Amino acid sequence: MKFEKHIFICTNERNDPNRRSCGEACGMELVKAFKKALNDKGLKGKMRAQRSGCLDACDFGPSMVVYPEGIYYGGVQLSDVDEIVNEHLLNNRPVERLITDFSKVRNSEE
Amino acid sequence: MKFEKHIFICTNERNDPNRRSCGEACGMELVKAFKKALNDKGLKGKMRAQRSGCLDACDFGPSMVVYPEGIYYGGVQLSDVDEIVNEHLLNNRPVERLITDFSKVRNSEE
Numbered sequence: 001m002k003f004e005k006h007i008f009i010c011t012n013e014r015n016d017p018n019r020r021s022c023g024e025a026c027g028m029e030l031v032k033a034f035k036k037a038l039n040d041k042g043l044k045g046k047m048r049a050q051r052s053g054c055l056d057a058c059d060f061g062p063s064m065v066v067y068p069e070g071i072y073y074g075g076v077q078l079s080d081v082d083e084i085v086n087e088h089l090l091n092n093r094p095v096e097r098l099i100t101d102f103s104k105v106r107n108s109e110e
Numbered sequence: 111m112k113f114e115k116h117i118f119i120c121t122n123e124r125n126d127p128n129r130r131s132c133g134e135a136c137g138m139e140l141v142k143a144f145k146k147a148l149n150d151k152g153l154k155g156k157m158r159a160q161r162s163g164c165l166d167a168c169d170f171g172p173s174m175v176v177y178p179e180g181i182y183y184g185g186v187q188l189s190d191v192d193e194i195v196n197e198h199l200l201n202n203r204p205v206e207r208l209i210t211d212f213s214k215v216r217n218s219e220e
Contacts, residue, residue, distance in 0.1 A: 002167075011163075050162065050164065050165070051162070053161035054160065056160075065112075067178060068177060070113070070116065070178055072112060102112060
């Protein structure tokens with residue numbers, strides 16, 4: 001395992017006026033905030049946060065997934081970054097209130 | 111775990127004449143080939159192949175990573191897709207000859 005935690009954050013931009021996408025919300029800002037947080041904590045090289053295409057969780061966006069656990073978070077805001085880093089990434093305590101419940105609505109593909 | 115296997119394929123384009131990037135090699139073609147292979151085998155919904163930004167394995171590109179195992183493959187060609195799908199994804203036998211050996215050279219960040 002190259003990274004203890006590998007975080008993929010959707011930055012997909014759909015450009016559909018009827019349907020927002022994670023990238024249009026705050027995907028890229030989230031990538032930057034996670035990268036900075038990992039860097040500030042000396043975790044660069046051990047953990048990685050990066051952009052990805054559509055994670056197939058558009059209805060819950062802005063979406064991200066943390067591997068190797070495969071835990072999806074939805075509706076993530078910049079104000080959630082510190083909690084995810086401190087609780088989940090550093091202490092393996094996933095942030096329950098943000099975990100995506102896929103039973104709730106139908107997902108849509110990019 | 112939303113997906114039994116989640117495959118992230120680097121499609122990053124660096125646009126540096128001195129340094130090729132996975133996206134300029136065949137990243138997007140690989141995404142399409144994996145998506146088609148998963149679809150053809152009725153695995154859509156169970157497994158997902160998608161594009162991602164730089165996977166921090168540029169020196170080994172075209173690069174991809176399969177989660178939850180966190181196995182990186184490098185130098186992946188379109189002709190390798192069927193073997194990865196049939197051996198690794200369907201039968202949990204990683205394709206040893208393509209696994210990235212990170213001890214070999216220094217990686218470079220996007």
